[in-house]
Amino acid sequence: MDDQNKNLILATALSFLVILAWFVGGPMLFPQWFPEEPAAEQTATPETAAPATTAEAPADATATAAAAQPAPEAPRLTIDTPKLSGSLSLTGGRIDDLSLKTYRETKDPGSAEVRLLSPVGKDHPYYAVFGWLAGNGLDPADVPDAKTQWSVTAGTVLASGQPVTLQWQNTKGLTFTRTLAVDEDFMFTVTDKVENKGTAEARLAPYGIVARHGLPKLQGTYVVHEGLIRRTDGTFGEVKYSKFADFDLAEGETLPAEKVDATTDGWIGFSDHYWMTTLVPEQGKPWKSVARYVPQNDIYQAEVHHDVMAVAPGASAEVTTQLYAGAKEWDTIRAYQNEAGIAGFIDSIDWGWFYFFTKPIFWLLHQLHGLIGNMGLAIMALTLVLKVLVLPLAYKSYVSMARMKELQPEMEALKERAGEDKQKLQKEMMQLYKDKKVNPAAGCLPILIQIPIFYALFKVISNTLELRHAAFFGWLDDLSGPDSSSLYNIFGLMPWDAPAAGTLTHMIFIGIVPIILGITMWLQQKLNPAPADPVQQQIFAWMPWVFMFMMSTFASGLIIYWITNNTITFVQQYLIMASHGHRPDIFGNIKASVKKPVVVADKSRKK
Structure with a gap:
């Protein structure tokens, strides 16, 4: 020769x-993992469990988005932007109904819009929920969570340039205000504020969760990563759905999780083939990145936990978390990275091993x-x-x-x-x-x-x-x-x-x-x-x-x-x-x- x-x-x-x-060989050599069905005798479900708390560090407690079973008649506010349509539920103030106006399910221009988020009770629930964890002197019922019934104080439709404001009060003098805004692309901004009109200091910690019930319809190849994506302090990471079951059960926790502390930048969420839903905390401030699995109900969670806030009587505190829920458009994501300061956001697109070529x-x-x-x-x-x-x-x-x-x-x-x-x-x-x-x-x-x-x-x-x-x-x-x-x-x-x-x-x-x-x-x-x-x-x-x-x-x-x-x-x-x-x-x-x-x-x- x-x-x-x-x-x-x-x-x-x-x-x-x-x-x-x-x-071709990937799926044959490494078959796609599917979680087992929960055993029939399992009765402790997140729908009935209250978030656990600790005296000094509620941000380390278990926050379960699944405690968000909404009533069918739960009131809603419409979401309508050039690229998005849907609604948010006043039960929990959750963003849980979202479709992408500019993308269709098939090549047929008359086919249905791509459905990204879906509420509990529908097929494949997938949503974002925000709340607070209770610290010293507060009970879980004293802070808003996924079950809280919010009231609308401003706005009737969430649209570009038209935010809406929700409010809820507890019996101890705390008033919680949530302002939701959305831009012309796919970025929501959620600002949670608490005012202490009581007589005692309130210690509490805000959080945001993206929850996905069950596995989505995966592409079935190993060309594209589908699962958790996260960046913490300049380090990018991916977690396959199959790895969620391997998370450790930390001391004092009721659910297995993987936690990473961040001090400067980062984000966390879920990536599909062409779409993603990602939480972005305020850059430059400390926060905790949490990936969690609820085995009883086969729920995958990506969480942002903010530090504990000590709110004195007469004082107030607020935190802002952004939510990117939409298509992985290169121009759009790059603009959020370069102009909005979300470090490394372009890496949410899966560039692969040869990224320096890709x-x-x-x-x-x-x-x-x-x-x-x-x-x-x-x-x-x-x-x-x-x-x-x-x-x-x-x-x-x-x-x-x-x-x-x-x-x-x-x-x-x-x-x-x-x-x-x-x-x-x-x-x-x-x-x-x-x-x-x-x-x-x-x-x-x-x-x-x-x-x-x-x-x-x-x-x-x-x-x-x-x-x-x-x-x-x-x-x-x-x-x-x-x-x-x-x-x-x-x-x-x-x-x-x-x-x-x-x-x-x-x-x-x-x-x-x-x-x-x-x-x-x-x-x-x-x-x-x-x-x-x-x-x-x-x-x-x-x-x-x-x-x-x-x-x-x-x-x-x-x-x-x-x-x-x-x-x-x-x-x-x-x-x-x-x-x-x-x-x-x-x-x-x-x-x-x-x-x-x-x-x-x-x-x-x-x-």
Whole structure:
């Protein structure tokens, strides 16, 4: 096997093994975890449990958002902004009914809006609740929690520039006021204030909770993180839903939790594929980041606990917590980071291991999309830019490949002289490379450098909201999903539907784009004559078509990148090799492969 073919097979195999192991192998090797159903005899539920308190540090007590079973007739206030619709419940003052106006469930523009938050009593309850924990001299009933019935004192509709104000009083002279505001994007601002009109000092601590009942419908791959995301004092972290069950039960606690103290910056919440719900405390002030699991009811909680406040008679205190509930729009999140001072907020988007590649690649794709206006064309333009950037490496590689071709006669002569002495052959080959100043590994370098680039683009296309339902041309109306055309109905010519994406039938009856991918791989292969070794011939003959079927389940945007990359690589290699005296005989190689069918000789048979 000549070194050029070795390099090609090795690099190609490595590229696809990395992607396939990540995309396909992950769920098989590490099955998605689902929590067990609670036992029938379990009776202690958060719906009936009051938050535990301690004398001096109520912020360390257990706050359970699940103690928020609302009555069906609970009054509500409407939420209406350019991007959001829904309502908030006056029971607990909870933000628990929220849909995204600018996003639809499917590609059909008439389909339902994406539903992000849902109240208790509906499917998959998911909501944000805010309250206080009681300290010295106060009982849990003396502070507002998830069951408190608030009264409206100002505002009737929560809209951009139109906040609403809620109020509740206890019997000990404390008046609690909650002001909720929302901007034109996805950020709520919740300001909780307490005034002490009593005769004794009140010690209490505010908190905010995002609660999710049960697992959401997960994507089922390991390309995108779905679960808890948090930043505390400059450190970013992720927690899968499966890890919540491993949290420790601290002394004095009734529920397992993972707590992290923060002093400068941070946030905590839940991230879905394209959406997130994140609590953001006041930056620059100490707070506690808490991830908690309620096993009795299968509830996941992300919590912000503020420090204890000592409010003297006649005094007041307040705290502000923000809630981001919406789509993971890069522009919007970056603006909150750069202009609103939420440190590291852009990392709420899952950039992956190769974030140093993924971030600039996404930025470039975003800019190109803004200039061109078509995401498919933007991907093609991005591919061209990336190929230009690696052109110096590619040039050296193709020059090395051309020179390796020139050395073929001398290599064959060395093999004849060395016979079965492989050590001698290896030594003389290395000397030949040294004398001719040829690096046999140079041909592999550009392909290897594409592995992190390919992964980064794969991450961008699989994860980034901007590609969701992004159209190209014709039938390619969602570049984040597989090609919807199919051989099954002759690419739409027959009056029956194509198989559903992700099914085995869809993978067998592939679409147009994967077929084009296979053809470009096959043509690129024909730049060089078929290897003499029958086993290599078999590998080369089947490789394009095997990958064609394997890639048919990938996002069509990624396949468009691969097709464009193959085409540009073909042109580059042809021109560079031709400029060095080795003009590839493409049509001759195709004719030779047709006339000489690939047959593996049975060496075990003796004449």
